Amino acid sequence: MKPTRIFFGLTILLFLIVALPLSTAVIFRRGLSDILKNPVLFSRQVTQSALDLFYFRRNAAQAQELRRTLSAGSLKSFECEELRLENERLTKLLDLKRTLPDSIRRQVYCRVIGRSPLIWNRAFLIDKGTEQGIRANMAVMSNISLVGKVGESGPSVSKVVLITDPNSKIGALIQRTRQEGVLYGTTTGECRMKYLSMDTPIKQGDKVETAGYGGFFPKALIVGKVRKVWKEPGQIYQVAEIEPFTDLSRIEEVAVVQNE
Amino acid sequence: MSKGRFFAFVWTFFLFLLQNAVTYVFPDKTPPFLLMGVIYYALQEGPLFGMALGAFAGVFLEVFTAGALGYQMVIFASCGGLSGFIASKIFRESILVQVFLPSVMLYFLTLFNLLIFKAQTGGIEGFFALSGAFRPWELLAAALVSPIAFSFLRKVSSRSISR
Numbered sequence: 110m111k112p113t114r115i116f117f118g119l120t121i122l123l124f125l126i127v128a129l130p131l132s133t134a135v136i137f138r139r140g141l142s143d144i145l146k147n148p149v150l151f152s153r154q155v156t157q158s159a160l161d162l163f164y165f166r167r168n169a170a171q172a173q174e175l176r177r178t179l180s181a182g183s184l185k186s187f188e189c190e191e192l193r194l195e196n197e198r199l200t201k202l203l204d205l206k207r208t209l210p211d212s213i214r215r216q217v218y219c220r221v222i223g224r225s226p227l228i229w230n231r232a233f234l235i236d237k238g239t240e241q242g243i244r245a246n247m248a249v250m251s252n253i254s255l256v257g258k259v260g261e262s263g264p265s266v267s268k269v270v271l272i273t274d275p276n277s278k279i280g281a282l283i284q285r286t287r288q289e290g291v292l293y294g295t296t297t298g299e300c301r302m303k304y305l306s307m308d309t310p311i312k313q314g315d316k317v318e319t320a321g322y323g324g325f326f327p328k329a330l331i332v333g334k335v336r337k338v339w340k341e342p343g344q345i346y347q348v349a350e351i352e353p354f355t356d357l358s359r360i361e362e363v364a365v366v367q368n369e
Numbered sequence: 370m371s372k373g374r375f376f377a378f379v380w381t382f383f384l385f386l387l388q389n390a391v392t393y394v395f396p397d398k399t400p401p402f403l404l405m406g407v408i409y410y411a412l413q414e415g416p417l418f419g420m421a422l423g424a425f426a427g428v429f430l431e432v433f434t435a436g437a438l439g440y441q442m443v444i445f446a447s448c449g450g451l452s453g454f455i456a457s458k459i460f461r462e463s464i465l466v467q468v469f470l471p472s473v474m475l476y477f478l479t480l481f482n483l484l485i486f487k488a489q490t491g492g493i494e495g496f497f498a499l500s501g502a503f504r505p506w507e508l509l510a511a512a513l514v515s516p517i518a519f520s521f522l523r524k525v526s527s528r529s530i531s532r
Contacts, residue, residue, distance in 0.1 A: 112417055115417050116416075116417060116420070119417075119420055119421060119424065119446070123424060123439060123442055123443050123446055124439075124443075126438055126439035126442060127437060127438065127439035127440065127443060129437070129438050129439070131436070131437065133438070134436070134437055134438035137431075137438055138431060138432055138438070141428070141431065141432050142432050145429065145432060148382075148386055149386065149389055151386075152386040152387070152389050152390040153389070153390065153393065155390060156390040156391075156393045156394065157393070160393070160394065223389050223432075223433075224389065224392040224393070224396065224433075225430075225433035225434075226385075226388045226389065226392060226399055226401065226403065226430065226433075227430060227433060227434070227441075227482065228475075228479050228504055228507055229479055229482050229483055229486070229501075230433055230434060230482070232433045232434075232435075233433075234432065234433075260435055261435070268432065268433065268435075270435065275486055275490070276435050276436075276490075296483055296486065296497075296501050297501060298397070358396030358397055359396065
């Protein structure tokens, strides 16, 4: 076959793929994620084993430290349980609507099996999907804070879009002032919050949590703290740079919060 | 398809897995192994094969992106095609080519991705895309690792064909 024909054939094929409707793209990605799941998982396990061997001494010391912390923590857990029961009693007594619905306590724990190698794109794959009840737009948390949301979910693999990804936009508020804004990611991998009123003084270290509007995300999931605040030139609002509580580049396990 | 070309696809898939594995160790500074593979085989086999291999490599990255399908395939195919095209104009075994070509391609790959993002959302300024695509650490990592990756691919490719 003539090279020019191959060239034009390939070019036309690629542009036809780009022109595919979004619904087809989602189906294709789901299928592809499922196909790639096992090889990607294998590569992750090989790396993990190599790292475990490399950090054997450190891990052993860490395990000893954790055992000590755990025994000290068990005493605290009794106190926490007491406080929780007291809180439950008082909430019922005051007949307050609970801020966090019961359903958000249902969490699916997942392992991170693949990270996006693209510099500008902050996403990763997790090893659970629709078969485990995971759906698009569900909140994804580390053990401490919100890290992102489910972008797409296949039968056994889902894609998580991190809060630092440029495609991520989440309603949030400053915990201290209750000032609302939109949390978004930038192409340089930062997390920012915009549309913050000029009248509200926002301080460095102010905590940021989800606003819970729109019904996709549960309310009051902690995200991070304000690193710095400034006024965008030509705009009538402030922008804050948010430092996530979790190191987003080192996440290995996450919990998907089922809010349905 | 020749045996060498068949193994080019196999090694490209391996490089994708390697890149994924290395992101656990160096999350933000992973060298673009997949891109290096595409460039290496494009330099060896020419622009058409570079395009086809680039499109194949782009498929894997589609999993991590959102929105319309095929942008990564188009961008990687362009990188492969371009690398194959310039192979006849340069001395492809030169160390300078091995050091600079993957870095230059990585810059353009990031730039095109940022421009696509801009076109889709209007989120960033055009000038910002030019400067935003310039990530010194990633470019440096690509420049440092690419001669090693090229040498590795040269060895495994010749072994694959001789078997």
